[in-house]
Amino acid sequence: DGGITQSPKYLFRKEGQNVTLSCEQNLNHDAMYWYRQDxxxxxxxxxxxxxxxxxxxxxxxxxxxxxxEKKESFPLTVTSAQKNPTAFYLCASKDRARTTEAFFGQxxxxxxx
Amino acid sequence: xxxxxxxxxxxxxxxxxxxxxxCVYETRDTTYYLFWYKQPPSGELVFLIRRNSFDEQNExxxxxxxxxxxxxxxxxxxxxASQVVDSAVYFCALGSDQTGANNLFFGTxxxxxxxx
Numbered sequence: 001d002g003g004i005t006q007s008p009k010y011l012f013r014k015e016g017q018n019v020t021l022s023c024e025q026n027l028n029h030d031a032m033y034w035y036r037q038d039x040x041x042x043x044x045x046x047x048x049x050x051x052x053x054x055x056x057x058x059x060x061x062x063x064x065x066x067x068x069e070k071k072e073s074f075p076l077t078v079t080s081a082q083k084n085p086t087a088f089y090l091c092a093s094k095d096r097a098r099t100t101e102a103f104f105g106q107x108x109x110x111x112x113x
Numbered sequence: 114x115x116x117x118x119x120x121x122x123x124x125x126x127x128x129x130x131x132x133x134x135x136c137v138y139e140t141r142d143t144t145y146y147l148f149w150y151k152q153p154p155s156g157e158l159v160f161l162i163r164r165n166s167f168d169e170q171n172e173x174x175x176x177x178x179x180x181x182x183x184x185x186x187x188x189x190x191x192x193x194a195s196q197v198v199d200s201a202v203y204f205c206a207l208g209s210d211q212t213g214a215n216n217l218f219f220g221t222x223x224x225x226x227x228x229x
Contacts, residue, residue, distance in 0.1 A: 033216065040122070042204065042221040058216070088156065092217075101148055102217055104158040 002027045006091050006105035012113050013078070013085065021076045021108045023091035029103075030096045032074035036060060037088040037107075046089075049074055050096060078110065086112050115140050117207050119220035126195050127228050134190040134223045136205030142166075146208035147181065147188045148217065153201045164188060195227045 004025045013019045025032065031050050035043040045058030049068040063082025068074055074093075078085045088109050094102040116139040126132045138147065149161040162172065164181050172179050176193045192199055202224045206217040 035219075040221060043219040045216055048216060090156075090158065092158075101160045101163050103160070104150075107156040109156075 004105035006108050011110045016080045018079050023074045025093040029093035031094050033092040034076045035090045115207055115209050115218040117205050117220035119223050121223045123224045125226045129194050131193050134203050136188045138186050138207045142209050148206040149190050150204045151201045197227050197229050200227045
């Protein structure tokens with residue numbers, strides 16, 4: 001079945017560590033996005049990519065990095081520079097045409113221990 | 114600037130009651146797109162509906178209906194005869210190509226609890 005797969009579902013990070021969240025899609029979508037969800041704040045855009053080998057910062061990119069080497073994959077690295085990384089992270093993809101909706105993965109819950 | 118406001122943080126209703134979730138948006142674009150998503154406890158956002166700014170027709174899909182009014186910049190969502198399975202967080206979102214980013218701007222969500 002077509003869709004977006006995020007892994008792992010739960011992730012624990014020690015302070016000072018970098019961790020990478022995986023996002024893979026087989027929908028043949030050009031555009032991919034990473035959002036962060038905190039209680040009461042909705043979804044905030046971290047990074048997005050419209051095509052392979054290109055990506056742009058969103059509203060809260062500090063402390064995060066991404067790569068887009070393949071159309072299907074858009075991994076997110078949470079670096080030690082991110083001071084408050086505990087949150088729920090959602091990956092999404094969509095067709096580049098703006099009239100289409102975005103499809104979301106099931107999310108990764110990251111907790112700093 | 115793009116902005117979506119969902120003033121209702123949490124709503125509780127008894128099963129079979131009707132409930133309306135409010136969404137107010139702000140945009141300077143003449144062409145834009147509005148969406149509703151449902152987030153069940155599993156976490157994944159499920160797409161419910163998309164509306165283009167040039168189509169103000171209201172829509173009904175089973176127990177769900179949507180009221181789009183450009184005059185008040187609102188895109189409200191009504192669930193008729195609510196069921197326990199409707200319990201979730203609901204997000205309204207605005208799509209715009211203003212920055213070329215083709216992104217969605219989300220409201221803060223409304224948590225709906227349907228009590229059996």
